[in-house]
Amino acid sequence: xxxxxxxxxxxxxxxxxxxxxxxxxxxxxxxxxxxxxxxxxxxxxxxxxxxxxxxxxxxxxxxxxxxxxxxxxxxxxxxxxxxxxxxxxxxxxxxxxxxxxxxxxxxxxxxxxxxxxxxxxxxxxxxxxxxxxxxxxxxxxxxxxxxxxxxxxxxxxxxxxxxxxxxxxxxxxxxxxxxxxxxxxxxxxxxxxxxxxxxxxxxxxxxxxxxxxx
Amino acid sequence: xxxxxxxxxxxxxxxxxxxxxxxxxxxxxxxxxxxxxxxxxxxxxxxxxxxxxxxxxxxxxxxxxxxxxxxxxxxxxxxxxxxxxxxxxxxxxxxxxxxxxxxxxxxxxxxxxxxxxxxxxxxxxxxxxxxxxxxxxxx
Numbered sequence: 434x435x436x437x438x439x440x441x442x443x444x445x446x447x448x449x450x451x452x453x454x455x456x457x458x459x460x461x462x463x464x465x466x467x468x469x470x471x472x473x474x475x476x477x478x479x480x481x482x483x484x485x486x487x488x489x490x491x492x493x494x495x496x497x498x499x500x501x502x503x504x505x506x507x508x509x510x511x512x513x514x515x516x517x518x519x520x521x522x523x524x525x526x527x528x529x530x531x532x533x534x535x536x537x538x539x540x541x542x543x544x545x546x547x548x549x550x551x552x553x554x555x556x557x558x559x560x561x562x563x564x565x566x567x568x569x570x571x572x573x574x575x576x577x578x579x580x581x582x583x584x585x586x587x588x589x590x591x592x593x594x595x596x597x598x599x600x601x602x603x604x605x606x607x608x609x610x611x612x613x614x615x616x617x618x619x620x621x622x623x624x625x626x627x628x629x630x631x632x633x634x635x636x637x638x639x640x641x642x643x644x645x646x647x
Numbered sequence: 648x649x650x651x652x653x654x655x656x657x658x659x660x661x662x663x664x665x666x667x668x669x670x671x672x673x674x675x676x677x678x679x680x681x682x683x684x685x686x687x688x689x690x691x692x693x694x695x696x697x698x699x700x701x702x703x704x705x706x707x708x709x710x711x712x713x714x715x716x717x718x719x720x721x722x723x724x725x726x727x728x729x730x731x732x733x734x735x736x737x738x739x740x741x742x743x744x745x746x747x748x749x750x751x752x753x754x755x756x757x758x759x760x761x762x763x764x765x766x767x768x769x770x771x772x773x774x775x776x777x778x779x780x781x782x783x784x785x786x
């Protein structure tokens with residue numbers, strides 16, 4: 434393939450995955466579009482608690498779960514302490530799923546402080562990264578309204594689930610709607626594993642509001 | 648017997664008129680909520696009776712309509728609790744928890760339990776699980 438054609442092809446493929454934050458200076462890339470279930474998940478590049486950059490596109494070919502996170506939110510505390518988030522990430526990451534917590538709290542807002550996140554990761558033995566989105570740009574692109582708020586991206590990069598972690602809005606797993614606890618991440622990953630369409634692609638997230646800077 | 652709340656006014660706060668109407672000693676309170684007893688309807692031993700508790704969100708807080716409110720009662724001799732209560736929201740800042748129970752005999756009994764609640768501002772939510780105790784009377 435001629436070099437120029439190859440370059441154009443690579444650039445075209447990259448546009449779907451690259452945001453202005455990660456774009457090479459010469460690339461003209463529009464701001465990422467809003468996340469929408471059934472469509473390609475918007476790319477992002479955020480830093481973890483150690484300052485290491487993590488890009489969604491680096492997990493191409495893997496299933497990715499995004500968990501909007503705020504260690505100061507009582508619902509997050511309940512879910513990580515006694516509810517569905519106690520072990521869901523651990524179980525699925527062992528099976529090869531990538532789990533990323535994202536904190537979109539603005540500077541000075543509840544749960545946004547670095548040391549609070551470090552402490553929470555230790556308390557809840559979170560082995561997965563907590564990414565910081567202080568500007569809130571990525572949270573808003575994904576439409577994250579609550580903590581916790583869950584998004585599942587399949588191996589093709591398509592957003593296949595957006596909503597609550599489960600159907601028990603006490604965050605303890607003790608008050609499930611219809612009397613039976615449904616962990617929506619488990620259900621979504623089960624559907625993906627079985628090669629079928631996700632049966633419940635959206636639910637209403639519950640919990641605290643995301644503490645955006647503005 | 649559950650007593651009506653009816654004494655001094657609280658210091659004015661930003662919020663609803665309901666806050667100005669409540670007073671007395673709450674069954675539980677924090678700066679952002681209080682729980683008060685509501686007068687108990689008449690209750691006959693052997694039948695199904697109701698006790699009512701009023702939750703009031705204080706300041707900028709409102710009752711969290713998404714939350715599954717519960718009264719998890721402790722075992723009480725002579726009282727059979729029926730479920731974990733039903734919450735009806737009166738307005739944005741107040742809600743009434745109705746607790747059904749069956750007293751085996753006439754007289755006064757003390758119910759204790761945990762009221763699981765959540766109140767929010769536009770920016771913040773709180774979950775609280777105060778332990779409360781109140782008297783019920785059956786004839």
